[in-house]
Amino acid sequence: xxxxxxxxxxxxxxxxxxxxxxxxxxxxxxxxxxxxxxxxxxxxxxxxxxxxxxxxxxxxxxxxxxxxxxxxxxxxxxxxxxxxxxxxxxxxxxxxxxxxxxxxxxxxxxxxxxxxxxxxxxxxxxxxxxxxxxxxxxxxxxxxxxxxxxxxxxxxxxxxxxxxxxxxxxxxxxxxxxxxxxxxxxxxxxxxxxxxxxxxxxxxxxxxxxxxxxxxxxxxxxxxxxxxxxxxxxxxxxxxxxxxxxxxxxxxxxxxxxxxxxxxxxxxxxxxxxxx
Numbered sequence: 001x002x003x004x005x006x007x008x009x010x011x012x013x014x015x016x017x018x019x020x021x022x023x024x025x026x027x028x029x030x031x032x033x034x035x036x037x038x039x040x041x042x043x044x045x046x047x048x049x050x051x052x053x054x055x056x057x058x059x060x061x062x063x064x065x066x067x068x069x070x071x072x073x074x075x076x077x078x079x080x081x082x083x084x085x086x087x088x089x090x091x092x093x094x095x096x097x098x099x100x101x102x103x104x105x106x107x108x109x110x111x112x113x114x115x116x117x118x119x120x121x122x123x124x125x126x127x128x129x130x131x132x133x134x135x136x137x138x139x140x141x142x143x144x145x146x147x148x149x150x151x152x153x154x155x156x157x158x159x160x161x162x163x164x165x166x167x168x169x170x171x172x173x174x175x176x177x178x179x180x181x182x183x184x185x186x187x188x189x190x191x192x193x194x195x196x197x198x199x200x201x202x203x204x205x206x207x208x209x210x211x212x213x214x215x216x217x218x219x220x221x222x223x224x225x226x227x228x229x230x231x232x233x234x235x236x237x238x239x240x241x242x243x244x245x246x247x248x249x250x251x252x253x254x255x256x257x258x259x260x261x262x263x264x265x266x267x268x269x270x271x272x273x274x275x276x
Contacts, residue, residue, distance in 0.1 A: 005032065005119075006253065008251065009227035011235055011249050011250075012247070013206075013243075013246065014246055015245055022040070022046035022047040023039065023050060023206070024037045024054035027252070028058065031061075032252065033062065033117070034250045035057050035058060035117075036204055037051075037112045037113060038050060038112060038113045039051075039111070039112040045108075045109070046112065048110060049100075049112040049179065049180050050114075052096055053112050056089065057086075057090060060092060061086060061116070069082045069120065080123065083190075083191055091187060094129075095183070097179045112130070113129060113149075114128065114132065115128040115202050117252060123192065123194050125190075130148075130177055130178050131175050132205060133146050133201075136192070136199070136201070137199040142220070146188070151175075151176060173245075196255065197255075198253070199251055201216070201251055202248075203250070204248040207238050209245060210242055210244065215237065219234055220234070231249045235249055
């Protein structure tokens with residue numbers, strides 16, 4: 001999928017062990033928006049939770065972008081308008097998943113993780129809840145830019161285990177935050193500098209539980225010229241290593257910076273030149 005500014009690849013797979021896919025991965029390449037949600041719950045309830053969250057966030061953020069986001073609204077003490085829109089959309093999705101879980105017997109106890117990425121002219125805004133991840137490949141530098149809301153991560157942060165020890169001794173799928181579990185949820189938001197050519201990877205834990213970060217890095221670098229091929233190869237690797245969970249991979253690359261409106265100094269310079 002490609003637009004004037006973005007190249008996007010979106011691939012979601014059931015994996016080798018699960019009877020159905022409870023992940024939801026949605027994108028809007030025209031505005032640089034990507035969402036991955038990993039549902040949990042009873043029979044098919046997880047897929048209901050993730051679908052509600054992904055669709056609500058997509059609709060709300062896309063509507064806000066059409067109305068116009070003020071990227072210059074960021075202050076030293078707070079996030080930009082775009083980041084606030086993402087945060088509010090995730091909060092609203094949490095309320096709807098929670099309401100549905102309370103009112104529909106088949107959906108009791110359902111929930112979902114979510115990660116959202118939105119490009120603006122100069123920034124990438126990110127919101128997330130749970131252990132689905134966002135990675136960034138910038139040149140040769142590959143890093144995880146979200147922090148898991150999981151029991152493993154809490155034990156590492158508190159110094160009880162190293163990352164290697166925690167992976168061996170702690171169940172990997174115990175999240176400490178998710179949408180739909182409580183009436184309110186804390187949403188992590190951050191903003192990073194946007195650079196043309198860099199690649200953002202959003203994924204459910206069905207990828208990173210099966211494929212370590214170094215192999216993800218090598219694979220993404222190898223297939224970086226074609227994001228669809230890169231996504232297919234990452235899913236294949238996860239399945240070849242067991243495919244114990246659903247696997248969702250979304251890749252987004254900004255092809256060029258959006259044209260910026262001329263600043264006041266440029267306008268004044270133009271006036272002076274005309275008058276000379």
